[in-house]
Amino acid sequence: MAEPVAASDLRYRRILVKISGEALMGQKAYGIDMGTVSRIAGDIAQVVARGAEVCVVVGGGNIFRGLAGAAEGMDRATGDHMGMLATVMNALAVQNGLMQCQTPARVLSAIPMPSVCEPFVREKAHKYLEKGNVIVFAAGTGNPFFTTDTAAALRAAEMNCDALLKGTQVDGVYSADPKTDPKAERFDALSYTDVLARDLKVMDGAAIALARDNDIPIIVLSIAEQGNLARVLRGTARCTIVSGQ
Numbered sequence: 001m002a003e004p005v006a007a008s009d010l011r012y013r014r015i016l017v018k019i020s021g022e023a024l025m026g027q028k029a030y031g032i033d034m035g036t037v038s039r040i041a042g043d044i045a046q047v048v049a050r051g052a053e054v055c056v057v058v059g060g061g062n063i064f065r066g067l068a069g070a071a072e073g074m075d076r077a078t079g080d081h082m083g084m085l086a087t088v089m090n091a092l093a094v095q096n097g098l099m100q101c102q103t104p105a106r107v108l109s110a111i112p113m114p115s116v117c118e119p120f121v122r123e124k125a126h127k128y129l130e131k132g133n134v135i136v137f138a139a140g141t142g143n144p145f146f147t148t149d150t151a152a153a154l155r156a157a158e159m160n161c162d163a164l165l166k167g168t169q170v171d172g173v174y175s176a177d178p179k180t181d182p183k184a185e186r187f188d189a190l191s192y193t194d195v196l197a198r199d200l201k202v203m204d205g206a207a208i209a210l211a212r213d214n215d216i217p218i219i220v221l222s223i224a225e226q227g228n229l230a231r232v233l234r235g236t237a238r239c240t241i242v243s244g245q
Helices: 036-051 067-073 074-098 120-131 148-158 192-197 205-213 229-233
Strands: 013-019 053-058 103-109 135-136 163-168 190-191 218-222 241-243
Touching: 013 036, 013 148, 013 229, 036 053, 036 074, 036 192, 036 229, 053 074, 053 120, 053 148, 067 074, 074 103, 074 135, 103 120, 148 163, 148 205, 163 229, 190 192, 192 241, 205 241, 218 229
Parallel strands: 013 053, 013 163, 053 135, 103 135, 163 218, 190 241
Antiparallel strands: 218 241
16 A cells, blocks of 8 residues: 655646556456456545545446447447447446545536536536546547547646546556567656657557647556556656656
8 A cells, every 4th residue: 555645745736547448347358347446446536635636537448449340340430429438337437436435526428418427518627626526537529530548638638637647457658568578678758759659559649649739748557556546646656657858
């Protein structure tokens, strides 16, 4: 368990955490593992208790991917809208996990569905965040052909976040998949230009460009390691920082 951190000692005060749908599966092959969701929610609650303001963007790949549907003959826009609805289910699960940790959370969706969650309104989101709520953004950007990576960079810019944390299953950015290539090189720091020029699979190009244009560092860390969010805020996490350098 990470040691307590005073709010004044946080390296980043306002952050956006991007969590893939796959990260919410745990050891399952499909769907949501509530034990994994509870652990991740606990990590978020921990940093909120120490003074951080946290936004979350969730993916939907554990339930449905628009690209996968398109590969099987589905209209791409229809598939993407189905993927956006999957992110709403994941967002509600994360909200439930946070509420069980006694941490107030609001789900704001880019696709209006008022009987399920609130629509995204930037000014409202800022007010919720300032009052100590975790904001869980759902439905991506609300538009097809844009990934939840791009949605994360967009929301991080809109919410004036100090950093965008990309939660993965490995401890940073590698030149290749370290699970299949033992010679893969790990990076402690990269520039936005390096990531784009070397086509490193950090986030998609639109997300990297948005982060670069708004000077938002991207921190790639293992979301599977408990307490890692707190370590990032202390500056002690093993991670890769993508920035303008």
